[in-house]
Every structure is written in C-alpha cells, then in structure tokens.
Amino acid sequence: MTALTALDLATLRINGPRLWASLMELATIGATPKGGVCRLALTALDGQGRDLVTRWAREAGLTVTVDRIGNIFMRRPGRDDSLPPIVTGSHIDTQPTGGKFDGNYGVLAGLEVMRTLNDLGLQTEAPLEVVAWTNEEGSRFVPVMMGSGVFAGAFSLETAHAATDLDGRTVKDELQAIGYLGAEVPGQHPIGAYFETHIEQGPVLEDHGKTIGIVTGVLGIRWYDCVVTGMEAHAGPTPMALRKDALQVATRLMQQVVACAHRHPQADGVNHGRGTVGMVQVFPNSRNVIPGRVTFSIDLRNASDALCDAMDADIRAVAARLAADSGLSITITPVSAYPAQPFHADCVQAVAAAAERLGYSAMPAVSGAGHDAVYMARLAPAGMIFIPCKDGISHNEIEDADPAHIEAGCNVLLQAMLERAG
Numbered sequence: 001m002t003a004l005t006a007l008d009l010a011t012l013r014i015n016g017p018r019l020w021a022s023l024m025e026l027a028t029i030g031a032t033p034k035g036g037v038c039r040l041a042l043t044a045l046d047g048q049g050r051d052l053v054t055r056w057a058r059e060a061g062l063t064v065t066v067d068r069i070g071n072i073f074m075r076r077p078g079r080d081d082s083l084p085p086i087v088t089g090s091h092i093d094t095q096p097t098g099g100k101f102d103g104n105y106g107v108l109a110g111l112e113v114m115r116t117l118n119d120l121g122l123q124t125e126a127p128l129e130v131v132a133w134t135n136e137e138g139s140r141f142v143p144v145m146m147g148s149g150v151f152a153g154a155f156s157l158e159t160a161h162a163a164t165d166l167d168g169r170t171v172k173d174e175l176q177a178i179g180y181l182g183a184e185v186p187g188q189h190p191i192g193a194y195f196e197t198h199i200e201q202g203p204v205l206e207d208h209g210k211t212i213g214i215v216t217g218v219l220g221i222r223w224y225d226c227v228v229t230g231m232e233a234h235a236g237p238t239p240m241a242l243r244k245d246a247l248q249v250a251t252r253l254m255q256q257v258v259a260c261a262h263r264h265p266q267a268d269g270v271n272h273g274r275g276t277v278g279m280v281q282v283f284p285n286s287r288n289v290i291p292g293r294v295t296f297s298i299d300l301r302n303a304s305d306a307l308c309d310a311m312d313a314d315i316r317a318v319a320a321r322l323a324a325d326s327g328l329s330i331t332i333t334p335v336s337a338y339p340a341q342p343f344h345a346d347c348v349q350a351v352a353a354a355a356e357r358l359g360y361s362a363m364p365a366v367s368g369a370g371h372d373a374v375y376m377a378r379l380a381p382a383g384m385i386f387i388p389c390k391d392g393i394s395h396n397e398i399e400d401a402d403p404a405h406i407e408a409g410c411n412v413l414l415q416a417m418l419e420r421a422g
C-alpha cells in the first residue's frame with residue numbers, strides 16, 4: 001500500500017453514489033410507509049441492520065469486534081497498529097417515526113471512508129475505526145446515548161443491562177437475542193480522536209445556505225422551576241392598585257427568559273443563547289379570580305458553562321428586581337443541569353480546514369441536541385461535522401437530505417480523519 005504522505009490530501013474524494021446507495025439499502029430495514037424508518041434499539045430489525053453493516057465492514061476487510069453493551073467497532077489497521085485509532089461513527093437505531101439519515105449517515109459515512117481508502121490503496125499511520133453505538137435514541141430503553149455513555153463511564157454497564165422496555169425485556173437479554181452481547185469490556189478500547197458526521201436536525205445551515213457546519217460544541221443546559229406567589233382575589237371588587245396578580249408578574253419574567261438569551265453572546269459576538277418557557281400552570285385558573293400563584297419552567301442554554309452561569313445570574317437578578325417592585329414572592333429552583341461540551345480545537349480546526357480545501361461553504365455551528373460525540377469528547381479530542389437536512393426536520397419520517405450534502409460531509413470526514421491519522 002502507498003504511504004499517505006506522498007499524496008495531496010485535497011485531491012481525495014469519497015464515492016457519493018455508493019454512500020447514498022448504502023443509506024437507501026439500510027433504510028429498507030424497518031422502512032415505514034411514509035418513507036421513514038422504525039428500527040428501535042435491540043429489536044430484531046436492529047439486529048438485521050447490524051448484520052448488514054457488519055457484513056459490509058467485513059467485505060471491506062475490516063475487523064469487527066463487539067463490546068458488552070453491543071457497541072460495534074470496525075477496524076482498518078494502520079502502519080503502526082499500536083497507535084490509538086482515529087474513530088468515527090454514530091448509531092443505527094431510530095425513533096419510532098425516524099428518518100433514513102439520523103445516525104445512519106454517521107456510521108455509513110465512516111464505512112465509505114474505509115471503502116474509499118481501499119479503492120485508493122492507501123494505508124494510514126494510525127488505525128481507523130468505525131463505531132456503531134448502541135441505543136443512542138433512548139426511545140425503547142433509557143438512558144439515551146446508552147452505548148457511548150457506558151463506554152465513557154457516565155453510568156455503569158450493570159445499570160444499562162438492567163434497563164427494561166415497556167414489556168419488561170432487559171437490554172442484556174435483548175442484546176443476547178440479536179447476537180450482539182459482545183465480550184469486550186466497554187471503555188477498554190483506546191481512542192486517538194473521534195469525529196461524527198450528522199444531519200444538523202435544525203434549520204440554521206439551510207437558512208444560511210451553507211453546506212458544512214463546523215461544530216464547535218454542544219450547548220450546556222440549565223433547567224429550573226419558577227414559582228410566583230401573589231394573592232387570589234375577586235376580579236371585580238379588587239381595584240387594580242390593590243392586587244397581587246401573580247400572572248402579571250410571571251409574564252414579565254417569562255419575557256425576560258427570552259430576552260436573557262439575547263443578552264449573552266460569545267466574546268466573538270455569535271449568540272448561541274436559548275431561553276424557553278415551555279410549561280405554565282396558573283392557580284386557581286378561574287376566569288373571575290386574580291391569579292394567586294403561577295408556576296412555570298425555565299430552560300436556559302448556551303455554548304459554555306460560563307455563559308450558562310451568566311444567564312443564571314441574569315435571570316435571578318431580574319427576578320429579584322421584579323419581586324422587589326411588585327411585592328410578590330418569586331422563587332427559582334434548579335431542576336437539572338448538563339455541562340456545555342466544547343469540542344477539541346484541533347478537531348474543529350481539522351473539519352474547518354477540510355471544508356476549505358474542498359471548497360465547500362461552511363459556518364461554525366453548535367449542537368442543541370445530544371450526540372454520542374458528547375461522551376467521546378470526555379475521552380479524546382472530538383469534533384462533529386453537520387450537513388443541512390430539509391427544512392431542519394428530524395425525528396420524523398419525512399426527514400430528508402440532499403445527496404450532494406451527504407457526499408460533501410463525508411469528503412470532509414475523510415480529510416479530517418486522514419489529517420489526524422497521518
């Protein structure tokens with residue numbers, strides 16, 4: 001085999017039609033009448049999907065190993081096979097009304113990189129691997145991102161094995177039933193760097209007319225419950241000046257949840273702040289009673305923990321001011337928090353450089369949704385490549401992507417992996 005260093009990276013391209021054909025063939029397993037895919041984790045259909053992908057991997061000369069949570073690793077040796085592998089992948093389980101591309105694209109793009117290197121007769125210095133993580137979607141079994149989560153030590157193998165579906169079947173039994181309860185201990189598998197290609201699952205790339213999203217990280221999330229307490233009173237006899245109307249104060253604070261998201265851009269001026277009130281309850285919820293109490297949810301997100309902290313302080317200060325002005329009590333109680341996960345600068349740069357070499361329009365992007373790459377970023381330098389999906393729609397049978405974008409994202413993946421693997 002030829003040494004990669006002798007070649008100009010910029011001339012290398014994957015085979016787009018072959019990748020597209022593989023995506024369409026995998027999508028026939030669990031195909032729904034509306035053009036989507038229903039292939040829930042660890043069902044017989046998931047087993048058939050796994051069988052097809054691993055058959056393709058073996059046909060491409062890859063070595064297939066499976067760990068005890070059913071993660072599948074498909075390996076192409078390097079010139080120095082003792083180096084930690086450069087890994088790519090995603091998941092092939094879907095939502096009940098899932099699409100053809102979510103997850104499947106990341107796995108099959110990795111396989112296409114391997115097939116392309118076979119065509120070119122190229123061997124990399126470090127080994128390359130494609131991974132299919134178990135149960136990313138969390139639809140049949142919780143928690144979500146189960147395979148990568150166990151691999152990264154976020155929760156234990158025993159916890160994952162004991163998770164049950166609505167019929168009481170366990171993950172461990174279902175892994176056994178489809179033949180994917182492997183021998184390898186999850187996590188005892190070195191990773192040199194990790195890349196994941198994925199449809200954006202949102203509308204930003206399409207809105208900007210860009211082909212490649214250079215994903216800089218995954219948003220941090222803060223959830224709160226807020227309670228505004230006033231005093232119920234009759235809507236007729238109580239003059240306006242003598243009311244303690246909890247809803248009027250609550251709606252002013254709700255407006256500030258949204259405004260807060262606009263107030264916290266990154267240092268470079270880009271704003272990934274998000275503020276959402278999604279649930280509201282009004283007591284006593286009666287037409288002719290001044291509301292005495294309002295409870296509502298607050299969901300704040302931003303690109304770094306520091307920005308999430310700043311939004312936290314902002315909304316608390318606004319609430320304190322509103323409480324002082326109105327004389328009503330306002331409490332904000334944290335419910336849960338997920339740290340922001342910035343991706344490694346080297347991986348982000350590798351994706352950006354590849355997109356530029358290939359002449360694709362690109363922009364920085366953040367992920368508002370979780371991905372297996374979030375857990376991998378705890379273990380190794382990691383990065384993600386987004387491509388647009390039609391109307392930003394995902395987790396839906398009508399999820400669609402442009403074959404040219406599918407091909408472009410895979411070309412970026414090829415170059416980014418080769419840059420890391422040498």
Ligand SMILES: [Zn+2]
Binds near residue numbers: 090091102103136198
């Ligand atoms: Zn996905």
